[in-house]
Structures are given as C-alpha cells and as structure tokens.
Amino acid sequence: MKSTTFQLPPELLRTTIRLDVEAELIPFFLCVTIGTTSTTIIDLIRSLSEVTKDYGILIHVDAAYAGSACIGPEYRHFIDGIENVNSFSINAYKWFFTTLDCCCLWVKDPDALTKSLSTRVELLTNNASDLKQVVDYKDWQITLNKRFRSMKLWLVLRSNVVCNIRNFLRSHVKMAKIFHLVESNNMFEVVVPRNFAMICFKIFPTTLEKELNGCNIGSGNIEAKLIDQEYANDFNRICLRR
Numbered sequence: 001m002k003s004t005t006f007q008l009p010p011e012l013l014r015t016t017i018r019l020d021v022e023a024e025l026i027p028f029f030l031c032v033t034i035g036t037t038s039t040t041i042i043d044l045i046r047s048l049s050e051v052t053k054d055y056g057i058l059i060h061v062d063a064a065y066a067g068s069a070c071i072g073p074e075y076r077h078f079i080d081g082i083e084n085v086n087s088f089s090i091n092a093y094k095w096f097f098t099t100l101d102c103c104c105l106w107v108k109d110p111d112a113l114t115k116s117l118s119t120r121v122e123l124l125t126n127n128a129s130d131l132k133q134v135v136d137y138k139d140w141q142i143t144l145n146k147r148f149r150s151m152k153l154w155l156v157l158r159s160n161v162v163c164n165i166r167n168f169l170r171s172h173v174k175m176a177k178i179f180h181l182v183e184s185n186n187m188f189e190v191v192v193p194r195n196f197a198m199i200c201f202k203i204f205p206t207t208l209e210k211e212l213n214g215c216n217i218g219s220g221n222i223e224a225k226l227i228d229q230e231y232a233n234d235f236n237r238i239c240l241r242r
C-alpha cells in the first residue's frame with residue numbers, strides 16, 4: 001500500500017493561493033471531493049475550508065459517489081467541517097438506488113444562485129411565484145427546464161426505510177473489505193486506500209513481465225505498452241486463459 005492518501009494538502013493549497021494572489025490573480029473557487037469516483041479519496045473539508053475562509057474563496061464539496069454513505073453515522077466524520085462549505089452535491093444514481101440521472105445539490109445561500117441565474121420575463125410570471133408561494137427552480141440553474149427527477153428519489157426514500165438503505169450500503173462496504181484480500185495475492189497491489197465500497201488495484205509490473213515472457217507476446221517497457229489498447233486486450237485475454 002502506498003503511504004500517500006492522495007488528498008489535497010491544506011498547506012499546498014495555501015501556498016498556491018498565495019502565489020496566485022502575488023501574481024495578481026483572484027482565486028475564487030475550490031472544489032474538494034468526498035470519495036471521488038475514480039479512487040474514493042477524501043479531502044479534509046475542515047482544514048481546507050479554514051484556508052479558503054482566509055481568502056473569501058467559495059468551496060464546493062463533490063461527493064458524487066460517496067456522499068450517499070454519509071447517511072450512516074459511522075461515515076459522518078468524513079464530512080467533518082461541512083458547515084463551512086457553500087455547496088454540496090451527491091449523485092443519487094450512483095450509490096443511492098435511484099436510476100440515472102438524479103443529482104442532489106445543496107446550497108447554503110440560494111440567493112447567490114438566484115441573483116445570478118434568475119429569469120424574470122413576462123411570459124414566466126404568475127401569482128404563485130410573485131407571492132413566493134413556490135420555489136422556482138428555473139431560477140437556480142442556467143436552463144429553464146429540467147426533467148422531473150425528484151419523484152424517483154422520493155420513491156426510493158419512501159419505499160426503503162432509512163435503516164435498509166444504510167444496511168445496503170454497509171453490505172457493499174463489507175464486500176469491498178473482503179475483496180481487499182486481493183492484496184494478499186502477491187500478483188496485485190492495492191494502489192489507494194479503501195474508504196468505501198471500491199478497491200483500486202493493479203497487477204505488479206514485475207508479475208506482468210513474468211507473465212508476458214511466459215506468453216511470448218513481447219518484452220520491454222510493459223507498463224508503457226499496456227497503454228496501447230490492443231496490446232492490453234491481448235494481454236488480458238492471455239491472463240484470462242491461464
């Protein structure tokens with residue numbers, strides 16, 4: 001296991017912002033991740049938001065995949081400092097049992113959105129909007145229209161009690177923990193820490209080399225060669241036959 005956690009280091013962020021400011025640039029937005037989908041890396045929201053606060057930078061948390069897990073109390077610590085951010089999003093279609101597509105976006109200050117995105121034209125006016133009896137989501141986005149996705153999320157919430165959803169997610173994490181045993185096979189290396197239900201692993205280059213020599217399909221810089229799709233496919237076919 002590599003020692004690095006692949007997180008964005010708060011001190012590096014501070015130094016980079018300082019350099020930007022010295023260069024008369026205006027840093028204004030930071031997007032951090034909770035369980036980014038390719039590796040499930042978790043940024044430290046509290047420490048990063050302390051840096052952005054010093055410079056008045058907006059901070060968004062992209063929790064597309066792993067935000068769902070935070071429905072379980074045992075995962076809440078991953079969003080420590082969440083009260084300091086401006087917005088947070090999860091893709092319910094990823095790990096919240098809702099069909100494609102359905103993204104939930106929470107914003108701390110909806111006025112900031114509506115001030116820049118609202119459209120007030122005569123043909124769109126109506127009493128309910130004028131009297132503020134309804135929320136006009138057209139004012140929260142660039143487009144005026146969006147498909148009605150909230151019903152399917154509502155059905156997921158209504159048809160599964162919260163403990164069932166938590167238990168589903170926990171069962172996926174449990175399977176990943178078992179699959180983590182792949183590391184005990186000396187052919188493979190787990191390349192990033194497992195945080196949720198995904199394991200990123202790769203075959204060791206030395207193992208590859210041995211396999212390839214045995215298969216007689218080539219030698220040289222194996223890792224570089226595997227970037228070639230055809231070569232990688234040939235190699236995978238041979239491995240699968242073994």
Ligand SMILES: Cc1ncc(COP(=O)(O)O)c(C=O)c1O
Nearest residue numbers: 036037038062064065091101103
């Ligand atoms: C980390 C991450 N952020 C954002 C997105 C995009 O989400 P959306 O489908 O809502 O555009 C994805 C989609 O795969 C993702 O994995």
